[in-house]
Amino acid sequence: MNQDGICCHLCGHERLTTIAGYEARHCITSDCRPWRKGGRLAICPTCHCVQKIIDEIWQQEVDEIYKVYQINYQNNGKEPLVFDSASGMVLPRSKRLLQCLESQLHFPKMGNLLDIGCGNGSWLHTFNQFAPQWSLTGTELNDITRSHVEKINGVKAFHTCPPFEIAGTFDLITIIEVLEHIPNPKDFLMKLSDKLESNGLLILEFPNYLEDPFDLLVADHCTHFTPSTIKEIIPEQYEIITIATHWIPKKISVVACKRKAHKKTVTPKKEPLSLDSVTQAIKWLEATFDHFSRLPVKGPLGVFGTGIAATWLACELEDKVDFFVDEDLGRINKTFMNRPVYTPSDLPENSHVLIAQPFPLAQKIHHRLAKFGATFYLPPPPQ
Numbered sequence: 001m002n003q004d005g006i007c008c009h010l011c012g013h014e015r016l017t018t019i020a021g022y023e024a025r026h027c028i029t030s031d032c033r034p035w036r037k038g039g040r041l042a043i044c045p046t047c048h049c050v051q052k053i054i055d056e057i058w059q060q061e062v063d064e065i066y067k068v069y070q071i072n073y074q075n076n077g078k079e080p081l082v083f084d085s086a087s088g089m090v091l092p093r094s095k096r097l098l099q100c101l102e103s104q105l106h107f108p109k110m111g112n113l114l115d116i117g118c119g120n121g122s123w124l125h126t127f128n129q130f131a132p133q134w135s136l137t138g139t140e141l142n143d144i145t146r147s148h149v150e151k152i153n154g155v156k157a158f159h160t161c162p163p164f165e166i167a168g169t170f171d172l173i174t175i176i177e178v179l180e181h182i183p184n185p186k187d188f189l190m191k192l193s194d195k196l197e198s199n200g201l202l203i204l205e206f207p208n209y210l211e212d213p214f215d216l217l218v219a220d221h222c223t224h225f226t227p228s229t230i231k232e233i234i235p236e237q238y239e240i241i242t243i244a245t246h247w248i249p250k251k252i253s254v255v256a257c258k259r260k261a262h263k264k265t266v267t268p269k270k271e272p273l274s275l276d277s278v279t280q281a282i283k284w285l286e287a288t289f290d291h292f293s294r295l296p297v298k299g300p301l302g303v304f305g306t307g308i309a310a311t312w313l314a315c316e317l318e319d320k321v322d323f324f325v326d327e328d329l330g331r332i333n334k335t336f337m338n339r340p341v342y343t344p345s346d347l348p349e350n351s352h353v354l355i356a357q358p359f360p361l362a363q364k365i366h367h368r369l370a371k372f373g374a375t376f377y378l379p380p381p382p383q
């Protein structure tokens with residue numbers, strides 16, 4: 001169905017194609033709280049970007065979400081852990097990102113960093129431990145995390161104004177899990193280029209819906225990027241150095257610098273047409289709900305995780321879910337959505353646990369958890 005009168009917020013095309021079936025699914029907020037059904041997801045026939053329909057209704061919903069936003073409340077503000085199946089290592093997400101960046105880039109001993117949408121300062125804290133002589137600046141939409149961030153070593157300033165209004169320029173600008181929240185991200189990045197030193201670096205990280213269809217359900221994410229669409233969105237003021245999909249599971253990480261005329265830019269791998277990908281992703285979410293809701297389970301029913309996907313599945317299954325299971329020890333022995341959170345080694349007898357994660361990741365999790373005394377269920381493989 002074509003949605004007249006609503007422009008693509010990336011390229012300005014005037015007729016977006018809405019994705020059927022999306023409105024029937026529950027939405028979730030990006031801080032993992034249940035949200036309403038009835039969201040509107042669309043794709044632009046020109047730039048192929050998957051996006052929410054950004055109108056007054058969406059803007060009001062987002063204002064409502066941000067008013068009570070509590071980042072990583074499942075573990076008192078601590079960021080999620082990343083499980084690296086190859087090395088078996090478990091690291092906080094910002095440490096993992098820094099490790100990957102360090103393997104590719106040389107950071108000078110001193111410099112200044114601007115972190116846009118710094119939340120409670122997890123990345124600033126990690127960066128300070130790595131480069132204690134850098135001067136750090138964070139921005140947020142409001143003052144909720146100001147006192148917390150200002151106490152982090154190395155932090156010189158915290159702003160709630162748009163980043164373009166901050167005085168001076170920066171050697172490194174980071175936008176981690178933020179770009180997907182910003183309407184018209186191309187324009188935003190274009191204006192931001194004035195804040196980047198001529199030899200400075202821009203680092204972006206955001207969800208990859210091709211690897212994580214659950215991201216489409218996040219009400220306050222207005223753009224759902226892929227490696228190809230991000231290339232279209234990064235304005236000509238920048239040169240892309242790296243687009244990585246393996247640094248952080250389910251995320252795209254991008255490193256860019258200011259454009260120098262003679263350099264070649266990175267070309268991402270060819271992707272299937274976005275309309276096919278997003279239609280398949282929504283069908284897979286429907287099939288996942290259908291599969292899990294029909295299982296003939298007798299015994300306590302749990303959902304793996306306490307993130308976006310687990311929140312969504314618990315909303316869809318309503319009162320069928322008795323508990324959650326999490327491998328992050330900081331998240332256990334608490335309640336989440338009014339249910340207990342157990343560690344895999346401490347599950348109730350005769351438990352059944354649904355692993356609502358993208359299929360390849362669900363297989364890895366199942367492999368790790370199979371030794372524990374419960375029956376685990378995977379989502380259907382992608383069609």
Ligand SMILES: [Zn+2]
Binds near residue numbers: 013044049
């Ligand atoms: Zn467009």
